Amino acid sequence: MSTVALVSSMVRHGGRSVRSGGLPFFFAMLMTALGAFSIGSYATLLVNFQRVASTVGESVALVLFLNVEGAVAAEELRARAALMPDVREAALITPEQALARARRGLGDAGRALEGSAGLTMPWVIEVTPRFDLAGATDREALAKRLRELPGVDEVMHPGGEVKRVDALMRLLHGAGAFLGVLIALVVIVVVSNATKLTVLQRREEIAIMKLVGATDLFVQTPLVLAGLVQGVLGAALGLVALALAHASLASVVKVALSGALGTFVLEPMPPWLWAALVCGGAVLGVAGAALSVRRFLRV
Amino acid sequence: MIELFHVSLRYPGADRPALDDVTLEIRKGEFVLFAGPSGAGKTSLLRLLFCAETATGGQVLVGGRNLARLKPTRVPEVRRNIGVVFQDFKLLPEHSVLDNVALALEVQGRRFEEVQERAAGVLKQVGLGHKLHQPAERLSGGEQQRVAIARALVVEPAILLCDEPTGNLDAERAQGILELLVTAHVRGTTVVVATHDPALLGGSRRVVRLEDGRIVADVPAFAPLPAAILDATRRVA
Ligand SMILES: Nc1ncnc2c1ncn2[C@@H]1O[C@H](COP(=O)(O)OP(=O)(O)OP(=O)(O)O)[C@@H](O)[C@H]1O
Ligand SMILES: [Mg+2]
Numbered sequence: 130m131s132t133v134a135l136v137s138s139m140v141r142h143g144g145r146s147v148r149s150g151g152l153p154f155f156f157a158m159l160m161t162a163l164g165a166f167s168i169g170s171y172a173t174l175l176v177n178f179q180r181v182a183s184t185v186g187e188s189v190a191l192v193l194f195l196n197v198e199g200a201v202a203a204e205e206l207r208a209r210a211a212l213m214p215d216v217r218e219a220a221l222i223t224p225e226q227a228l229a230r231a232r233r234g235l236g237d238a239g240r241a242l243e244g245s246a247g248l249t250m251p252w253v254i255e256v257t258p259r260f261d262l263a264g265a266t267d268r269e270a271l272a273k274r275l276r277e278l279p280g281v282d283e284v285m286h287p288g289g290e291v292k293r294v295d296a297l298m299r300l301l302h303g304a305g306a307f308l309g310v311l312i313a314l315v316v317i318v319v320v321s322n323a324t325k326l327t328v329l330q331r332r333e334e335i336a337i338m339k340l341v342g343a344t345d346l347f348v349q350t351p352l353v354l355a356g357l358v359q360g361v362l363g364a365a366l367g368l369v370a371l372a373l374a375h376a377s378l379a380s381v382v383k384v385a386l387s388g389a390l391g392t393f394v395l396e397p398m399p400p401w402l403w404a405a406l407v408c409g410g411a412v413l414g415v416a417g418a419a420l421s422v423r424r425f426l427r428v
Numbered sequence: 429m430i431e432l433f434h435v436s437l438r439y440p441g442a443d444r445p446a447l448d449d450v451t452l453e454i455r456k457g458e459f460v461l462f463a464g465p466s467g468a469g470k471t472s473l474l475r476l477l478f479c480a481e482t483a484t485g486g487q488v489l490v491g492g493r494n495l496a497r498l499k500p501t502r503v504p505e506v507r508r509n510i511g512v513v514f515q516d517f518k519l520l521p522e523h524s525v526l527d528n529v530a531l532a533l534e535v536q537g538r539r540f541e542e543v544q545e546r547a548a549g550v551l552k553q554v555g556l557g558h559k560l561h562q563p564a565e566r567l568s569g570g571e572q573q574r575v576a577i578a579r580a581l582v583v584e585p586a587i588l589l590c591d592e593p594t595g596n597l598d599a600e601r602a603q604g605i606l607e608l609l610v611t612a613h614v615r616g617t618t619v620v621v622a623t624h625d626p627a628l629l630g631g632s633r634r635v636v637r638l639e640d641g642r643i644v645a646d647v648p649a650f651a652p653l654p655a656a657i658l659d660a661t662r663r664v665a
Contacts, residue, residue, distance in 0.1 A: 135537030142534075337518050340480070341579065342508035343535035344501070 161363025360414020
């Protein structure tokens with residue numbers, strides 16, 4: 130009696146289960162593929178939307194007006210702000226630069242400012258907040274913390290639109306999670322029903338295996354392995370379809386949307402998500418099969 | 429090897445027990461026949477011995493184990509020491525003859541090569557060496573019977589239980605099957621056969637006669653069979 134031989138026997142029986150699985154097995158695989166494809170498509174859209182949103186979010190900086198005198202004190206403050214969490218970048222703007230910008234911003238009217246030597250602008254720091262994958266930084270809180278720095282007079286932050294993007298991202302993440310759970314449930318139910326059919330179809334065979342001394346484990350493992358294979362193959366199939374769809378869509382999207390937003394590239398999901406979806410298929414396949422095997426194998 | 433003390437078995441919903449107060453001892457290496465008319469309880473008695481039924485009363489000991497107190501997880505262990513030839517063969521119809529026999533070794537975790545070699549070897553012994561790769565469903569009744577015997581013998585069991593092993597075979601084929609059983613017996617296997625077949629009775633074999641779930645006669649080997657048993661058996665057959 131050797132474990133290796135036992136395992137290889139079970140694998141061979143699992144292979145037989147896969148080959149004799151027929152229509153239910155194929156259907157379960159297709160459902161898994163569809164699930165992986167749907168989740169993958171959604172994730173791809175989300176990834177790209179997030180990228181666009183984050184450029185919007187990051188381009189909207191917080192502006193700090195300082196009441197310090199001299200470059201040294203202003204630089205010291207800039208360094209402190211740059212070290213704060215949620216801050217991606219902090220840039221110092223000298224009063225001269227601020228004045229120049231103000232002139233440019235005002236256009237023709239700005240010329241009125243020319244030569245007005247008496248007008249002095251304060252030192253200004255432009256803070257770019259991080260806009261990470263988990264959602265937008267809470268700008269209110271960041272603004273509050275920045276305001277508490279000694280030497281900061283006023284903080285201007287255009288919060289409204291960022292908040293809206295932020296809320297939308299949260300909504301999309303939430304909807305994605307809901308969709309994911311729903312698809313997972315459907316896949317489990319389908320796989321477990323396919324396994325149930327296989328068990329019923331092979332009831333006689335299972336009974337005979339037990340009569341000649343097979344343990345429950347020996348009978349169950351091949352069926353669970355078949356579920357695993359079905360889950361992995363299904364997910365892989367769905368992802369291949371996704372990759373093909375992405376490849377053919379990417380060029381179209383590039384042409385259609387480039388110009389307005391610079392060059393727009395439809396990015397694929399990050400590699401870990403591809404791997405996670407295959408693992409997800411495997412887990413659902415095993416879970417679905419195990420569920421049925423436990424409930425219906427009491428021969 | 430096999431001991432039964434006041435064993436009774438009542439199927440759920442049945443108005444009378446299939447086995448009633450059966451006490452019996454079968455020693456290692458014996459060749460025992462269970463005889464008796466249809467419905468006497470022969471199959472039921474065999475089923476108790478490989479844990480397909482649990483006695484509703486009394487005790488069943490096989491190889492020193494009390495089957496009534498056996499945990500379900502221990503059942504496979506008991507079955508691996510017992511070869512069973514079922515009345516209806518219980519072969520996997522779509523699987524090859526070789527696969528059918530190999531299954532009994534596979535579930536024990538034997539190496540693939542060993543499984544194939546031993547299964548093919550036993551099938552040659554029962555005269556089916558030329559049909560290894562045929563699906564079991566395409567064999568004649570007698571051939572299927574021999575596949576069933578090969579599957580029971582391939583694990584070299586301590587106990588061989590056969591339910592009507594010569595069931596629907598002509599005398600010549602039945603003789604062939606009997607020879608296989610005798611060969612196993614000579615090698616030291618304890619053989620228990622349930623049968624109505626008078627051709628199997630007589631010779632140097634112990635006969636336990638059942639009627640309505642009770643033992644009505646237990647004639648040891650080497651004793652001449654009383655005419656009553658032979659007659660009764662012939663009448664039924
Ligand atoms: N699964 C079952 N459920 C209910 N009653 C059963 C069941 N199996 C057998 N019986 C009954 O138990 C009694 C003994 O049956 P058993 O099959 O042991 O007889 P047998 O001696 O093997 O008969 P045969 O020679 O026809 O095979 C019969 O009355 C039968 O109807
Ligand atoms: Mg019977």
